[in-house]
Amino acid sequence: xxxxxxxxxxxxxxxxxxxxxxxxxxxxxxxxxxxxxxxxxxxxxxxxxxxxxxxxxxxxxxxxxxxxxxxxxxxxxxxxxxxxxxxxxxxxxxxxxxxxxxxxxxxxxxxxxxxxxxxxxxxxxxxxxxxxxxxxxxxxxxxxxxxxxxxxxxxxxxxxxxxxxxxxxxxxxxxxxxxxxxxxxxxxxxxxxxxxxxxxxxxxxxxxxxxxxxxxxxxxxxxxxxxxxxxxxxxxxxxxxxxxxxxxxxxxxxxxxxxxxxxxxxxxxxxxxxxxxxxxxxxxxxxxxxxxxxxxxxxxxxxxxxxxxxxxxxxxxxxxxxxxxxxxxxxxxxxxxxxxxxxxx
Amino acid sequence: xxxxxxxxxxxxxxxxxxxxxxxxxxxxxxxxxxxxxxxxxxxxxxxxxxxxxxxxxxxxxxxxxxxxxxxxxxxxxxxxxxxxxxxxxxxxxxxxxxxxxxxxxxxxxxxxxxxxxxxxxxxxxxxxxxxxxxxxxxxxxxxxxxxxxxxxxxxxxxxxxxxxxxxxxxxxxxxxxxxxxxxxxxxxxxxxxxxxxxxxxxxxxxxxxxxxxxxxxxxxxxxxxxxxxxxxxxxxxxxxxxxxxxxxxxxxxxxxxxxxxxxxxxxxxxxxxxxxxxxxxxxxxxxxxxxxxxxxxxxxxxxxxxxxxxxxxxxxxxxxxxxxxxxxxxxxxxxxxxxxxxxxxxxxxxxxxxxxxxxxxxxxxxxxxxxxxxxxxxxxxxxxxxxxxxxxxxxxxxxxxxxxxxxxxxxxxxxxxxxxxxxxxxxxxxxxxxxxxxxxxxxxxxxxxxxxxxxxxxxxxxxxxxxxxxxxxxxxxxxxxxxxxxxxxxxxxxxxxxxxxxxxxxxxxxxxxxxxxxxxxxxxxxxxxxxxx
Numbered sequence: 001x002x003x004x005x006x007x008x009x010x011x012x013x014x015x016x017x018x019x020x021x022x023x024x025x026x027x028x029x030x031x032x033x034x035x036x037x038x039x040x041x042x043x044x045x046x047x048x049x050x051x052x053x054x055x056x057x058x059x060x061x062x063x064x065x066x067x068x069x070x071x072x073x074x075x076x077x078x079x080x081x082x083x084x085x086x087x088x089x090x091x092x093x094x095x096x097x098x099x100x101x102x103x104x105x106x107x108x109x110x111x112x113x114x115x116x117x118x119x120x121x122x123x124x125x126x127x128x129x130x131x132x133x134x135x136x137x138x139x140x141x142x143x144x145x146x147x148x149x150x151x152x153x154x155x156x157x158x159x160x161x162x163x164x165x166x167x168x169x170x171x172x173x174x175x176x177x178x179x180x181x182x183x184x185x186x187x188x189x190x191x192x193x194x195x196x197x198x199x200x201x202x203x204x205x206x207x208x209x210x211x212x213x214x215x216x217x218x219x220x221x222x223x224x225x226x227x228x229x230x231x232x233x234x235x236x237x238x239x240x241x242x243x244x245x246x247x248x249x250x251x252x253x254x255x256x257x258x259x260x261x262x263x264x265x266x267x268x269x270x271x272x273x274x275x276x277x278x279x280x281x282x283x284x285x286x287x288x289x290x291x292x293x294x295x296x297x298x299x300x301x302x303x304x305x306x307x308x309x310x311x312x313x314x315x316x317x318x319x320x321x322x323x324x325x326x327x328x329x330x331x332x333x334x335x336x337x338x339x340x341x342x343x344x345x
Numbered sequence: 346x347x348x349x350x351x352x353x354x355x356x357x358x359x360x361x362x363x364x365x366x367x368x369x370x371x372x373x374x375x376x377x378x379x380x381x382x383x384x385x386x387x388x389x390x391x392x393x394x395x396x397x398x399x400x401x402x403x404x405x406x407x408x409x410x411x412x413x414x415x416x417x418x419x420x421x422x423x424x425x426x427x428x429x430x431x432x433x434x435x436x437x438x439x440x441x442x443x444x445x446x447x448x449x450x451x452x453x454x455x456x457x458x459x460x461x462x463x464x465x466x467x468x469x470x471x472x473x474x475x476x477x478x479x480x481x482x483x484x485x486x487x488x489x490x491x492x493x494x495x496x497x498x499x500x501x502x503x504x505x506x507x508x509x510x511x512x513x514x515x516x517x518x519x520x521x522x523x524x525x526x527x528x529x530x531x532x533x534x535x536x537x538x539x540x541x542x543x544x545x546x547x548x549x550x551x552x553x554x555x556x557x558x559x560x561x562x563x564x565x566x567x568x569x570x571x572x573x574x575x576x577x578x579x580x581x582x583x584x585x586x587x588x589x590x591x592x593x594x595x596x597x598x599x600x601x602x603x604x605x606x607x608x609x610x611x612x613x614x615x616x617x618x619x620x621x622x623x624x625x626x627x628x629x630x631x632x633x634x635x636x637x638x639x640x641x642x643x644x645x646x647x648x649x650x651x652x653x654x655x656x657x658x659x660x661x662x663x664x665x666x667x668x669x670x671x672x673x674x675x676x677x678x679x680x681x682x683x684x685x686x687x688x689x690x691x692x693x694x695x696x697x698x699x700x701x702x703x704x705x706x707x708x709x710x711x712x713x714x715x716x717x718x719x720x721x722x723x724x725x726x727x728x729x730x731x732x733x734x735x736x737x738x739x740x741x742x743x744x745x746x747x748x749x750x751x752x753x754x755x756x757x758x759x760x761x762x763x764x765x766x767x768x769x770x771x772x773x774x775x776x777x778x779x780x781x782x783x784x785x786x787x788x789x790x791x792x793x794x795x796x797x798x799x800x801x802x803x804x805x806x807x808x809x810x811x812x813x814x815x816x817x818x819x820x821x822x823x824x825x826x827x828x829x830x831x832x833x834x835x836x837x838x839x840x841x842x843x844x845x846x847x848x849x850x851x852x853x854x855x856x857x858x859x860x861x862x863x864x865x866x867x868x869x870x871x872x873x874x875x876x877x878x
Contacts, residue, residue, distance in 0.1 A: 003672045005438070005682040007771045009757030010673055011359075011516070012706035015764045017715055071710040117713030117765075234718060283717040288731055290721065332732070339749045340354070340587065340726045341600040 017116075020232050021076035027227040028083055028278060031219030035087065038145035038212035041159040042091025046098055047083060049163075053102040054082035061111040077116050081105050084124035084279055088271065088318070089131075090142045092154075092162045097138050101127040121325045122285045125318040132318065142181050145212025182210030183270050183314040186261055195258040210269055217273040224277025233281035236290055240297025241276040241304075242267060248305045260309070272304065275317035285325045292328070292335035299324045299331075348549075348575055351595035353588045355723040356580045357758050359516050359678070361555060362704075366638040367519035369645045371527055374632065375661045380422050380448045380652030382408065383435045386692040387482040388489045389415030394446060400427045405457040405629050408446045411477055417490045418480040421448055422631040422650035424455040436655070436674050436688040438681040445689070448652070459627030464538050472542055472624065479623035480630040480692075485510060485521075485584070485613030486675060488693045491620065494610060495542045505608030506594050507545035509536055509617055511552040511559060512577060512584035515676025518696040520634040521614050523646045525552065525559035528618060529566035534625055535617030536572060543610060548572040549593050550614070555579040581678065582756040586611050588725050600752055615695075635690055637662040639699040640669045655686040655697055668701040677704070678757040712765040720759035720769065726752045730759035734769050737776035742783070745776050753777075 035043045058078035062069055085101050105127030113119040132139050154162065154169065161167045182205055189199040199205075206214050228235045249263035266272065271279070280286060280300050287296035300320045307316025385391040392409030396402060402421040409419030425448045432442035464472055477492035497504060509532070513521040525532060540548060550567070552560050554576040563574045577583050577592050587598045589611065596607040604611055615634065622628045631651055635658060638644040642663025649658055655672070659665060673680040675696055690697075698704075720730035728749055736745040750773060759769045 002685050003683060004670065005440075005684055006671065007438075007768065007774070008673075008675075008677070008679050008681060008755075009760050009770065010671060010677040010680070010682070010700060010705055011761065012709075012766065013762050015719075015762065016709070016766070017712050017764045020715075020717065020764050068710070071712060075712060077715075115713065117715050231719075231722075284715050286716070288716045288718045288721065289729060290718075293718075332729075336729060336748070337721075337727045339600060339728060339752050340591075341597045341602070341752065342749070343599075 017075040017077065021080050023230060023232040024080050024227065024278065025076065025083060027223035027232070028087070028220070030223045031216050031221075031274065032083075032087070034212075034216040034219040035091075038215065039091040039143050040153055041156045042093070042143070042154070042163065043086075045159055045163050046086040046089050046091065046093060049095060049098050050082035050086040050089075050102050051079055053099050054078040054106050057103055057106040058111075061107060061115070065111065065115065067115065072116065075116060078106060078110075081110070081124045081127075085127045087274065088124070088128050090139065092141065092143060092159070093138060094166055095164050097131060097135060101131045103127075104130040117284055119284060120328075122279060122282050122321050124282075125279060125321050128318045129322065132313070140184070145210075181270070181314065182213060182265075183308065186265075187308075187314050190259060196261055197258070213270070214268045217268045220274045220277060224273065227277060227281075233277065234283070234286070234290075234293050236293035237281045237286060237297040237300075238276040240294040240299075241280055241301040242272065242297075244298035244301030245272060245305055246301075248302055252305075252309070266305065266308070270308070270315035271317040275300070275304070275321065279317060279321055280324075285321075285328065287328045287331045287335070289332050289335040289337060291337070292331040295331050295335065296324055296328055299327060348573060348593075349595075350575070350577060350592055352578075353583075353591045353725050354727050355725040355758060356582060356588075357723055357761060358579070359581050359761075361579070362517045362638075363519050363522065363555065365517065366636050366644040366646060367522050367556075369643075371523050371634055371646045371648055372661070374635070374647040374649035374653060375657050376423060376450060376452065376454070376650065377653045377657045378450055379428075380425075380450060380650060381433050381654070381689040382419060382422060382446045382448060382652035383433075383689060383691055384409040384419050384444045384446065385435075386419060386480075386488060386651065387417040388487065389413065389417065391444060392416060392419045394430045394444070396421075396427045396430065396446060398427055398429050401425070402427060402448060403455050403457045405459065405631055407478070407629075408448075411490075415490055415493055417482050417488075417492075418478050418629065419446070420480055420629040420631050421446075422652050423448065423450045424453050425450040434685075434688050436683060436691060436694065440684045445652075456628075461627045462624050464541050464624055469542050472538065476538075476620055476623055478629075479619075481616065481619050481623050482630070482692050483613055484615035484619060484633055484692060484695070486679075486693055486695055488691075491612065491616055494612070495539060497543065497605070500603075500605045501608050503608075504543045504545040504605075504610055505547070506590075506610075507536075507539060507543055507548045508589060508593055508604075508609060508611040509548070509550040509572075509614055510584060510586070510589055510611055511550055511556075511563070511614040512589055513556070514553055514579070514581045514584035515678055515680075515696075516581075517638050517698050518636050518676050519638070520636045520646050520695050522556045522559050524615055524618060524634050525556070526562050529559075529562040531621045532563065532614050532618045533566040533570065533572065535619070535621030537570075538620050538624055539612060539617060545610070550574045551577050551583070551589050551593050553577055553579040553583060581758070582725055582754070585725065585754055585756060587754070600749065630692060633690070633692060633694065635694050636696040637699075638696065639673075639704060640666040640701040641699050642666060649690045649694070651691055652689045654689055655683070658690060658697060659686060659699065665699055666701075668703075669699045670702055671700045671705060673698040673700055678761070679755065709766045711767055714765055714767060717764060719762040719764065723758040723762050725756060725758065726754055728752060730769050733776075734767060734772050737772040740779070742776055742780050746780065750776055750780075 055078055059069055062072050082102055085105055089098060105123040109121050109123035109126035110119050158169045186199055227233045246263045246267055249266040252260035253262050280297060287293045303320035303323055304316045307313055307319055384394060390412040393412045395410050396408045404424045406421045407418055408421050411418050427446060428449050429447040433445040435443045473492040473495055481491045482488040511521055511525050550563055560574055560576050567574055575593055582588055583592055590604045590609045591597055594609055598604050599606050619630050632648050635647050635649040637658050641659055645662055647658055672683045672686055674683055674694055714731055716731055724730055732748045733745055733750055753773050755770050757770050
C-alpha cells in the first residue's frame with residue numbers, strides 16, 4: 001500500500017482564525033446591547049453599515065492582491081475591525097463617515113501593509129483616528145443616553161433618515177438629541193475651575209461614571225472577561241492597561257481629589273474597558289510575549305490617562321493604542337521569556 | 346508513593362486514544378519468512394556486518410558489530426540463512442534505503458547458547474561491554490546506545506537521580522503501558538543493573554497518571570527496593586527527557602547540555618527491560634513491543650521481531666480497516682508518515698498508527714500568523730515559536746538561532762494549537778537542516794581552503810628546493826650570473842650545465858642540502874648584487 005506522507009504533528013486542535021474572531025464578536029454582544037439600549041438604533045445601523053462596507057472592501061482588496069477570497073473572508077477579521085470602529089462612532093454619524101472610517105481601516109491600515117497579520121497598527125483605531133482628526137465636529141456629536149422608548153428616542157426609520165439623509169425629525173433638534181459625554185463635561189468643567197464634586201452633579205453622570213456609558217462598560221467587561229477566560233484574548237493586556245490606568249488615577253486622586261477624577265470614574269468611562277479587552281488585545285498589533293503584554297497594556301493605560309488629563313482630546317484610547325503599537329516590536333525584543341534550561345538572568 | 350512535582354511550562358492535554366490498544370495483553374508477533382534487519386537501528390555509526398550471504402545464523406547471533414564508541418550491535422532475530430547484505434528500504438522520513446541483513450527464516454527458532462551472567466560479579470566496564478554487544482539502545486524512540494549513557498565518565502562525581510521514563514505521553518501508544526503492567530519485575534531487574542552501573546542517590550520512575558495499572562504494577566515490583574514510582578499528570582510532552590527531569594526533580598537541563606549536567610540520567614522502561622533480558626537471560630535485543638493501532642481490525646501490542654515488516658505486523662492485528670490515509674511510525678505528534686508498509690520494524694518502532702481521516706487533522710488553508718501567542722503558551726521549551734517561524738520563513742537563520750531554535754524539541758505543540766494552521770515545526774526542521782547544511786558547507790570550504798593553502802605551500806617549498814638544488818649543482822658563480830643576464834633562460838643554462846657535469850652532481854649532492862637552501866635564499870633577492878660582483 002502507498003500512503004501520503006506529511007510531517008508531524010498529524011493531529012491539530014479544532015481551531016482557526018475564524019472561530020477566534022467570531023468569539024470576539026460574541027463577546028461584544030452584551031456591551032453592544034447596552035449601547036443600543038441607551039443610544040438607540042443608530043448604533044445598530046452603524047454596525048451593519050460598517051460590516052457590509054468592511055466585507056466589500058476586504059473582498060475587493062483581496063481580489064486586487066490576488067489572494068483567495070473564501071479563507072480570508074471567512075476569518076471574520078474584517079468584521080471584527082468593522083465592529084470595533086462602529087462602536088466608537090457617534091450613533092447618528094452620517095453614512096459617509098462610517099464608510100470613510102471603514103475604508104481607512106481596511107484598505108489603508110490593513111491591506112496596504114500586507115493584510116491580515118502584517119499590519120503594524122490596529123486598523124480600527126487608524127480608521128477612528130483618521131475620522132477624529134478630519135471630522136472633529138461629526139465625531140463629537142454623541143447622543144445623550146436617553147434610553148430606547150423614551151421621549152427623545154428616534155425610531156428606526158427616523159434614525160435611518162438621519163444616518164443616510166441628514167434629516168432630523170421635525171419634532172427634534174440636534175441640540176436636544178446630542179450632548180457632551182461625561183469625559184467631555186469633566187474636561188471642560190475642570191478647565192473652568194470647578195471641582196470634581198461639583199462636576200459630578202451634572203446629569204450626564206450616573207452611578208460611577210457617565211450615565212448609560214457605565215452600563216455599556218459593564219457589558220463589555222462581562223464579554224471581555226469571558227473572552228479572556230476562553231483564552232481568545234491575552235489576559236495580560238487588559239490587566240496591564242486597567243491596572244496602570246487605575247493605579248495612576250488613584251495616585252492623582254489621592255494627591256488632589258478636587259481636581260482629579262476618582263479611579264473608578266476613569267476605569268468605567270469612555271473606551272477604557274472596551275479598549276482594554278477588545279482593542280488593545282488585537283494580537284496582530286500587540287506585544288506577543290507574556291511579560292511584554294503586561295508592559296504593552298500598562299503603556300496604553302498610562303497614555304490614556306495622560307491624554308485624558310493633559311492632552312487635547314477627552315479620551316485617548318485610540319491614540320494610546322496606536323502609540324503602543326509602534327513600541328510592540330521593541331517591547332517583544334526585550335521581554336523574551338527565559339528559555340528552558342538557559343541560565344537565570 | 347508521592348513526591349513533589351515541578352510542572353514544566355506549556356504542554357497540552359491531548360485526546361489519548363490509548364484505550365484502543367491497551368486492553369489486551371502483549372501478543373507474540375508473527376514469524377515472517379523473511380526478515381530485513383537494518384544495521385543502523387541506533388544513533389551513531391552503522392554496525393559492521395559480520396555475516397555473508399549463504400551463512401547460517403542462529404536466533405540471537407551477532408550479525409552486525411558495533412563500529413566505534415557510539416554504535417550498537419545487531420543480532421539475528423531468528424534462525425535461518427542470510428540471503429543478502431544489501432541496501433533495503435527502512436522506516437525513515439526520507440524514504441531512503443540503508444544497509445540491511447536479509448535473513449530467510451528456517452522456522453526452527455534455534456537460539457544461540459544463552460548465558461545469563463551475574464552482574465554483581467562483573468566489573469562495571471564488562472557489564473557495559475556486554476550491554477553494548479547485546480545491542481541495548483534507548484527504546485523510547487531515540488535509540489541512543491545505552492552503554493554510553495551508563496558511563497558517567499567524569500561527567501559528574503556521583504549521579505543524583507536515575508529516572509526511568511514510563512510517561513508514554515504520546516496519544517495512541519501503549520507499548521510501555523503494557524510492558525509495565527505485564528513485566529514490571531523484569532523492568533525492575535533491568536533497573537537494578539543500571540543502578541549497579543550508575544550508583545545514583547535516588548531512583549525515580551515517572552509514569553503518567555492515566556496508566557493506574559502500570560503504576561500499581563511497578564509499585565508492587567519496587568517494594569523493598571527504595572525505587573520510587575511517581576505518577577505524573579498526563580500532559581504532553583511529559584515523556585520528553587528534559588520535561589520529565591524537570592517534572593520529577595525540578596532541575597532544568599541546560600540549553601546545550603545533557604541531563605547528566607544536572608546530575609540526572611534517564612532511561613525508558615523498555616530499555617531497562619531489554620538490559621535485564623540481555624544480562625539476566627543472555628538474550629540480545631532481537632524484538633521489541635510494538636503498538637499496532639488505529640484503523641486496524643484488532644489493535645494491540647505485539648512482541649515483534651526486529652526486521653519483520655510493518656505489513657506483517659498489521660496483518661497480525663487483523664489487517665487494515667477501510668479508510669486508512671496515513672501510516673505513521675510513532676505517535677501522531679512526533680511520529681513520521683511512511684510511504685508504504687514494506688519496511689521493517691526496528692528498535693525505534695514503538696508504534697505503528699494506521700490513521701484514518703477521522704484521526705487526522707483535515708487539510709486546511711494556511712493563513713498568516715496573527716501573533717495570537719497560543720504557541721508561546723504551550724511551548725514546553727519556553728520559546729517564542731511565532732518569532733522562530735518569522736525568522737525561519739525569512740531565512741534569517743542567525744536570528745532564528747538568537748531565538749534558541751536549537752532548544753526546540755519538535756514536540757509539535759505549537760503547530761497543534763495554531764489557529765492559522767501554520768506547519769510551524771516543519772519550518773523549524775527546515776531551518777535546522779539549512780543551518781546544519783551551511784555549517785557543513787563552511788567546514789568543507791574551510792577544509793578546501795586549508796588543503797589549497799597546504800598545496801600552495803608545498804609547491805612553493807618544492808620550487809625552492811628545486812632552485813636550491815639547481816644552484817648547488819651549478820658552479821657557485823656561473824649560476825646567478827647566467828640567471829640574471831639571460832633573463833628567462835636559467836633553466837636551460839642549468840640543464841646544459843647538468844648534462845655537461847653529470848659527475849659533479851654525484852659528488853656534491855649529499856652533504857650540502859642545508860647549505861644549498863641557504864645559498865638559495867641568499868641568491869633569491871640580492872642576486873643582482875652577486876652578479877655585479
